[in-house]
Amino acid sequence: MTQARHVVGKVGDIPPGSRKIVEIGHRSIGVFNVDGEFFALLNRCPHQGAPLCLGAISGTMLPAEPGQYSYGLHGRVLRCPWHGWEFDITTGEMIFVPDPVHARSYEVSVEPPELETFPIVVEDSTVVLYI
Numbered sequence: 001m002t003q004a005r006h007v008v009g010k011v012g013d014i015p016p017g018s019r020k021i022v023e024i025g026h027r028s029i030g031v032f033n034v035d036g037e038f039f040a041l042l043n044r045c046p047h048q049g050a051p052l053c054l055g056a057i058s059g060t061m062l063p064a065e066p067g068q069y070s071y072g073l074h075g076r077v078l079r080c081p082w083h084g085w086e087f088d089i090t091t092g093e094m095i096f097v098p099d100p101v102h103a104r105s106y107e108v109s110v111e112p113p114e115l116e117t118f119p120i121v122v123e124d125s126t127v128v129l130y131i
């Protein structure tokens, strides 16, 4: 299946740290500029369908030793406006810090929710989305 070319706008329309939400067909897609690189995510949270791309862009707390606080990934984390789930804008993956405390365990699998991402390129100072 071939992908159609969709012009999102000029690079200058989406400065670093900002986003632009575009409607393409029945899809709403957020295009993000993270330190000069562009990424595109479906504007629908895989949890309960919130308009994810309207969420706050920030960093998050990283795993650290007890009593230590480590903030990182600044500008790469998108927080869902409904329940606060966090996603890495650059990969679409959910940010999850596993509980380091272990109790008796049983085999079980949890598959992370999938967030749809799209290829995006810059052509002659124009941001272009391919779907």
Ligand code: FES
Pocket: 045, 046, 047, 048, 049, 050, 080, 081, 082, 083, 084, 085
């Ligand atoms: S709808 Fe996004 S975290 Fe619940």
